[in-house]
Amino acid sequence: MKFGISGKGHVYGWLLAAFLLLAALLLWRLFPGAGGDPDQKESDVEGDIPLTRATLQYYIWEDEEMYVREVVNAWNALQGREAVVLHVLPNSGHEVWLKTYDGSIQVDLVGLRGNSNVLELQQKGQLLGLGSYIQKSGLDVKAYGNMFNEITCDGEYYALPTRSTCWALYYNRNLFDRKGIAYPKGMTWEEYLALAEEMTWEDEDGTQIWGGYYPPWNYNMMATQNGYYLLDDNLKPTEQCLAMLGRLYQSGSHVPYEEIKDRGDDCRYDFEEGNIAMIINGEWLANMLLEDAAAGKSVPEWDIAPLPVPDHANGKISVGQYQFAGISAFCEYPEEAFAFLEFLCGNPGAKIYAGNAVIPAYYSDEIREIYKEALSGKNTRVFFEAERIQEQPMWNGYNRLMEIYKTVAEDYLMGEIGLSEAMERFEWERVVLLEEPERMVYR
Numbered sequence: 001m002k003f004g005i006s007g008k009g010h011v012y013g014w015l016l017a018a019f020l021l022l023a024a025l026l027l028w029r030l031f032p033g034a035g036g037d038p039d040q041k042e043s044d045v046e047g048d049i050p051l052t053r054a055t056l057q058y059y060i061w062e063d064e065e066m067y068v069r070e071v072v073n074a075w076n077a078l079q080g081r082e083a084v085v086l087h088v089l090p091n092s093g094h095e096v097w098l099k100t101y102d103g104s105i106q107v108d109l110v111g112l113r114g115n116s117n118v119l120e121l122q123q124k125g126q127l128l129g130l131g132s133y134i135q136k137s138g139l140d141v142k143a144y145g146n147m148f149n150e151i152t153c154d155g156e157y158y159a160l161p162t163r164s165t166c167w168a169l170y171y172n173r174n175l176f177d178r179k180g181i182a183y184p185k186g187m188t189w190e191e192y193l194a195l196a197e198e199m200t201w202e203d204e205d206g207t208q209i210w211g212g213y214y215p216p217w218n219y220n221m222m223a224t225q226n227g228y229y230l231l232d233d234n235l236k237p238t239e240q241c242l243a244m245l246g247r248l249y250q251s252g253s254h255v256p257y258e259e260i261k262d263r264g265d266d267c268r269y270d271f272e273e274g275n276i277a278m279i280i281n282g283e284w285l286a287n288m289l290l291e292d293a294a295a296g297k298s299v300p301e302w303d304i305a306p307l308p309v310p311d312h313a314n315g316k317i318s319v320g321q322y323q324f325a326g327i328s329a330f331c332e333y334p335e336e337a338f339a340f341l342e343f344l345c346g347n348p349g350a351k352i353y354a355g356n357a358v359i360p361a362y363y364s365d366e367i368r369e370i371y372k373e374a375l376s377g378k379n380t381r382v383f384f385e386a387e388r389i390q391e392q393p394m395w396n397g398y399n400r401l402m403e404i405y406k407t408v409a410e411d412y413l414m415g416e417i418g419l420s421e422a423m424e425r426f427e428w429e430r431v432v433l434l435e436e437p438e439r440m441v442y443r
Contacts, residue, residue: 172301187306350362351366
């Protein structure tokens, strides 16, 4: 018996086939990737990755580009299209852009540098509250660590942490080997100064070997380790911190303040010259040193030790903060934006960050191992064992207070004023600022 379609049945059959093909193409256009990639292994996709139809615009600053672009590319691959478009702003232009951003251009997601950026946009009503999205998502917020509960504004979350900073002590192994001195371990700031003095000498060819290098970025480090901020009534810890910084720079063991006060990120190149035994810096330096070595630059053998602590401190105490990503209040596709945000700030994004030698805010034992492998056996325990104190509190206007203190500290460290005058000036200028409540509101 012969089976087939003839006559009108044949025509209808072709019409039906064409209709089904057209329907499949329409579904593919509406839901790209819905058919799956035959080469995509099941293990490459963690959980149920929602397919989205919106195209989102995401703005970051240039230091973040390498690893954020990798996350964006991974998300777009899962979506089967360019679902997120990444815009990279110059480091120096990011803050200016945030101040002028007003929703007149499409911005769906925005990178935020620390608490101050979150507060700035939240105060202007330019960030979407995320509390309800977080609750519905089932995101394991415990994986963000102890600082997560300290980043709310008026009881609401307006951004999710992408990565986490942590200060530590980096050291040049070659110089310690040459001097026959044991590598640094946990110690107080007093012990650190004594070690820096011991590691300072002039080489046989006249090269100055410096025991220490303190980049002039955080002028209240030791006070913050003790839990004191520039807002506190008790400014004695701040005064003690400034006095210690003065001792470091004036001891002859550290690269002088006037030589480095404007160096910025270039301090890493100073360390790479090979004549600095120890440098205080954040976890980002590890990533930069690895990048430079991979680019063929000469980088000394280095490792990491805990950040020195104030006298009588209990445990390994460092300071740090989150970097964030938030959803614009003007975003027309908040559900799709949060789906990407959960990918970026959750386990998939964290693995990519860790694989690039960057500490993600979201971490687990598995992610620690990925980070450890990326750092080629360096002492990465330092970052995960430290108790981190928030580098700055969630106060609107705290940035302005830091600017005032930095100006005073610079004058003191340059020898233009004494310690007492510096503190008196700061206290007076602080009172002036605090008496303007619209510029300094507790959140």
